[in-house]
Each structure stands twice: as C-alpha cells, then as structure tokens.
Amino acid sequence: MKLYNFSLWLFALMAGLASASVTDFESFKDTFNIQEHMGSLSIYHEPYLGGLSSRFPESCEIRQLHVLQRHGSRNPTAGDSVTNAGYLSQVQDRLLNGSLPINYTVPGNPFQFIKSWIPVIDTNNADKLSSSGRLELFEMGREILSRYSTLFDSDVYEINTAAQNRVVESATWYSYGMFGEEMKNKSNFIYVPEDESAGSATLSDFKACPVFNEKRIDHEKTKHIRSQWEKIFLAPIRTRLNPYFLNYSLTNDDVRSFFYLCAFEVALKDGSDFCSLFTSSEIINFEYDYDLKFSFHGGPASKWSSIVGGAYVNNLAESLRSVNNETNNQKTFFAFTHDTHIFAVEAALGFFPDITPETPLPATKNPYTYSAKTSSFVPFAGNLITELFQCQDQKYYVRHLVNQQVFPLTDCGYGPSHSSDGMCELSAYLNSPVRFNSTNNGTNIFNAACKAQPTNLTVHY
Incomplete structure (x- = not known):
C-alpha cells in the first residue's frame, strides 16, 4: 500500500497544536462532557481507573x-x-426536505438549529478517517516517542496493522508522529488481512474465526438483549421529542439516528447541535446500549471472550518472556486495529471480572456501576499499552495503561513498592488464573475453537 507524502510544514503545525509536557500524557486531559459517553463512538479521553500515576517507577x-x-x-x-x-x-435529507416534519412553531423546539444546519455526513467519505482522527494518531505517535525514547534505538520498527484502509492510514499518521519524513525508512509495515487467512495472527478477532462467523455465534442473543433495552430507554425519548414534529411519530431508528448524528458530527467537525437534544441520563443509557452489544457479542458475557482475544494475549506473553532471550533485542511492539479487537483482548486479560456468561449485564436496567464501559476502554483512537519494567531487585514487572491511565491490576500481587501501583511481577502476571489460559495457550485455544486457518504471517505484539 502506498504511504502518503506530507510536507514538513504540516508536521510543524500539528506538533505546535499540543505544547503541553508529554512525560505524563498531559496533552489529552480534558473535562467531562457527554461526548465521552457515546460508547465506542466517544471522543478520545482518559478514563478514571483509580488515579494511579502513569509516571515510570x-x-x-x-x-x-x-x-x-x-x-x-x-x-x-x-x-x-x-x-x-x-x-x-x-436522515439528513429528510430533515432538510421536511419528510421528517419539524414543527418550528412549537416554543422552545430544540430542532430550531436545522434551519441553518449544514450536514457533514457524505456517503462518498464512508469508512474514512476524520481530520481530527488523523491528528489524534499523529499526536499519539509523537507522545509515544517522547515518553519511551530510550527504547527507540533500532534502525527499523515493525508496525503491524489490520489491512482495512482507515487502520492503515491511522498507523501511517502514528508513524509520521514518531519519525516524521524518516518514517518511510524507519517503519516496516506488516499488513494483517481482515479475513480467515490471518489465522491466529488476527487483528480483527471474529473475522479470522470461521466458526464464530459461520455459526453467527452471539448474534441472535445480542440482538435480543439490545431489543429489550431499546424498548426501555428509547420510548421516553420518543415521547419527549414527538411534540416537536408535525403529524409524525418518531421511530426508534429516528431517535437512534439523532444519537449517531451527534457522535459523528463531533468526529467530523468537533461539535454537534444534535448532542443537545439529549439529557445526560439519556446519553448514559445510549452508552449502556453499546456496552450490552460489546459485552454479549464476544465480550465478557460470552463464552468466546477469552477465545477471540486469547491469541493476541498469547503472542504478547511470548514477547514479554523474550526479554530473557539475549538474542532477541526487540523492545517496541506496535499493532493497529479496531475497537472490537481491543475489547476482546482486554476481556481475555481479565479486565472485566464482574461480567461473566453466568452474571451478564441485565437487559432491563442500567446498573451504572460496572467495569466494561466501551466509552472508557475503546473510544476513537483508544489504546492498550503494556509496559515491561526491570527494577532494582532485578525482577521484571508488567503494567497496563488504558488510554494512558494505569489499569489497577489486582490479581497478581504488587510491584516493587509492595502497594497498589498497577504493577505485577512478570511470572505472577503470566501465571495468574485470571489470564493463565490465554498467556500460556491462547493461540492453540483460538485455533482449535475457531478451526482457524494456518497463517504465514510472522507478527510480534
């Protein structure tokens, strides 16, 4: 695939947009807003996971x-x-041509903005990154190089990326953020197919699993669960918004489309009047709809969560173990992918212990306090970073960052501070019952359960 040639002034311009210190990922800190609660369509933000410092010990x-x-x-x-x-x-056309007939004579009609509204969603741009998406990835690459500069001592770096265009372009911008024009010489892009040929090297989870796809595992159950929740959370919104339309009764899909217009307009132009149509509680219930989807479809409420994410975890574990191999000097590992893949990996790592096939999220109410919030774990440009440290006791320790915040590992002891610092000694981490099957046998389990195809790809995650 062709890598794009960008002018040097563009790099200087974008680098200047974020002048804050990058030592502790400061440039992405922001205040609370509803766009941070739109499920996996949320803007990039740091979640609150306990407030542990992300600075190096x-x-x-x-x-x-x-x-x-x-x-x-x-x-x-x-x-x-x-x-x-x-x-x-x-929907955009219907709002403008009156087939979604807004009654502008109703006092306080929140749809008044449609009179001067300019739609931004264009089918010709389907699947493509937004301009802010490009900037997000460029900036993250810049920060990664700054924070982990001591690890960048190679001539060339492997960049594994799912072969879908928006993922490849994201990896490209990220690499430009790290290396500028030198990225063409410093980056070795490995394109992982988004189909069964990827086998256990997949960066697209379900798509490389023939059994999951062909048997449509979890599909009907997820659809049923979301249908139950839809009847509960969308009905009051329809009732509230119906008076603002003339001789027309809103459908559930109409209301859903307003949520999606809110999310995508934020992605495309950094703001949307559609977001103001909803209360905070309605946004949180929309967020829960996404969490039900991700939880039941291959997530922690599915028996397949550790299967579809386990192959990556096994590969990660092997790379962590390689630190003791004097002939293996690789220090940086990059993989670019989709929200569903990251969520499955995090489920296989045991991040969501309160949700299981036996104790799933309920379809009839929003419990609010639960772990698997897609807004927090897989927003646009979301990431899972795994750090491996060697400390003064000469032992190795593992730590995870979710969107630049330390994930509080609690199943494998503590770091060298002997306190809750999000770190676990390497062998305790790899052998914890929470992730033992995935770290030690995740690839074999994936291949057997999925009847996965052999792959010729050599990847290290």
Whole structure:
C-alpha cells in the first residue's frame, strides 16, 4: 500500500497544536462532557481507573513497550443500517426536505438549529478517517516517542496493522508522529488481512474465526438483549421529542439516528447541535446500549471472550518472556486495529471480572456501576499499552495503561513498592488464573475453537 507524502510544514503545525509536557500524557486531559459517553463512538479521553500515576517507577527502567492501538475518529461506515452512512445521509435529507416534519412553531423546539444546519455526513467519505482522527494518531505517535525514547534505538520498527484502509492510514499518521519524513525508512509495515487467512495472527478477532462467523455465534442473543433495552430507554425519548414534529411519530431508528448524528458530527467537525437534544441520563443509557452489544457479542458475557482475544494475549506473553532471550533485542511492539479487537483482548486479560456468561449485564436496567464501559476502554483512537519494567531487585514487572491511565491490576500481587501501583511481577502476571489460559495457550485455544486457518504471517505484539 502506498504511504502518503506530507510536507514538513504540516508536521510543524500539528506538533505546535499540543505544547503541553508529554512525560505524563498531559496533552489529552480534558473535562467531562457527554461526548465521552457515546460508547465506542466517544471522543478520545482518559478514563478514571483509580488515579494511579502513569509516571515510570523511580526504581525501575522500561524494557519493553507494547501498543495495541485503535484507529482514529472516522466517518460512518458504508451501508444502510441506522449506524451507517447511507441511512444517516437519508436522515439528513429528510430533515432538510421536511419528510421528517419539524414543527418550528412549537416554543422552545430544540430542532430550531436545522434551519441553518449544514450536514457533514457524505456517503462518498464512508469508512474514512476524520481530520481530527488523523491528528489524534499523529499526536499519539509523537507522545509515544517522547515518553519511551530510550527504547527507540533500532534502525527499523515493525508496525503491524489490520489491512482495512482507515487502520492503515491511522498507523501511517502514528508513524509520521514518531519519525516524521524518516518514517518511510524507519517503519516496516506488516499488513494483517481482515479475513480467515490471518489465522491466529488476527487483528480483527471474529473475522479470522470461521466458526464464530459461520455459526453467527452471539448474534441472535445480542440482538435480543439490545431489543429489550431499546424498548426501555428509547420510548421516553420518543415521547419527549414527538411534540416537536408535525403529524409524525418518531421511530426508534429516528431517535437512534439523532444519537449517531451527534457522535459523528463531533468526529467530523468537533461539535454537534444534535448532542443537545439529549439529557445526560439519556446519553448514559445510549452508552449502556453499546456496552450490552460489546459485552454479549464476544465480550465478557460470552463464552468466546477469552477465545477471540486469547491469541493476541498469547503472542504478547511470548514477547514479554523474550526479554530473557539475549538474542532477541526487540523492545517496541506496535499493532493497529479496531475497537472490537481491543475489547476482546482486554476481556481475555481479565479486565472485566464482574461480567461473566453466568452474571451478564441485565437487559432491563442500567446498573451504572460496572467495569466494561466501551466509552472508557475503546473510544476513537483508544489504546492498550503494556509496559515491561526491570527494577532494582532485578525482577521484571508488567503494567497496563488504558488510554494512558494505569489499569489497577489486582490479581497478581504488587510491584516493587509492595502497594497498589498497577504493577505485577512478570511470572505472577503470566501465571495468574485470571489470564493463565490465554498467556500460556491462547493461540492453540483460538485455533482449535475457531478451526482457524494456518497463517504465514510472522507478527510480534
């Protein structure tokens, strides 16, 4: 695939947009807003996971860096379902031509903005990154190089990327952020197919698993669960918004489309009047709809969560173990992918212990306090970073960062501070019952359960 040639002034311009210190990932800190609660369509933000410091421990040196990175914010995907560009483009037309007939005479009608509204969703741009998505990935690459500069001592760096265009472009911008024009010489791009030929080297989870795809595992159950929740959370919104339309009763898909127009307009132009149509509680219930989808479809409420994410975890574990191999000097590992893949990996790592097939999220109420929030774990440009440290006791320790915040590992002891610092000694981490099957046998389990095809790809995550 062709890598794009950008002018040097563009790099200088974008680098100047974020002048804050990058030592502790300061440039992405932001205040709370509803756009941070739109499920996996949320803007990039740091979640609150306990407030542990992400600075390097004083008694330790960083030895390995593993980045699992989602693509940046994007246009809607192609297609005609309610989340897709085709459907949303039709909604735009209906709002403008009056077939979604707004009654502007109603005092305080929140749809008044439609009179001067300029739609931004274009089916010709389906699947493509937004301009902010490009900037997000460039900036993240810049920060990664600054934070982990001691690990960048090679001539060439492997960049594994799912072969979908928006993921490849995200990886490209990220590499430009790290290396500028030199990225063409410093980056070795490995394109992982988004189909069964990827086998256990997949960066697209379900797509490389024939059994999951062909048997449509989890599909009907997920659809049923979301249908139950839809009847509960969308009905009050329809009732509230109906009076603002003339001789027309809103459908559930109409209301859903307003949520998606809110999310995608934020992605495309950094703001949307559609977001103001909803209360905070309505946004949180929309967020829960996404969490139900990700939880039941191959996530922690599915028996397949450790299977579809386990192959990556096994590969990660082997790379962590390689630190003791004097002939293997690789220190940085990069993989670019989608939200569903990262979420499955995090489930296989045991990040969501309160949600299991036996104790799933309920379909009839939003419990609010639960772990698997897609807004926090896989927003646009979301990432899972794994750090490997060697400390003064000469032992190796693992730490995870979720969107630049330390994930509080609690199943494998503590770091050298002997307190809750998000770190675990390497062998305790790898052999914890929470992730033992994945770290030690995840690839074999994936191949057997999926009847996965052999792959000729050599990847290290």
